[in-house]
Amino acid sequence: MANIKSAIKRVDVTRKNTLRNAPIKTGVKTTIRKFNEVDTKENAATALKVAQVSIDKAVAKGVLHKNAAARKKSRMTKKLNKMT
Secondary structure, X not given: OOXXXXXXXXXXXXXXXXXXXXXXXXXXXXXXXXXHHOOOHHHHHHHHHHHHHHHHHHHHOXXXXXXXXXXXXXXXHHHHHHOO
């Protein structure tokens, strides 16, 4: 455990941030999982839009890095294009 006053404060701030960010990260993971579970291309297209909105909101809130978000969206788009 931290002994220095500023370190103790940082632990508290980190704990609060983690609690605030956890549901957002979980929501992003859920939308990506739902996209991956879809079987038809039409349903996948709508699931992709929902997932992209979720990812963009996470970036806006500072939960995800913009490059990580771009990578996730790119991979999902690539997967959508490979569907027949």
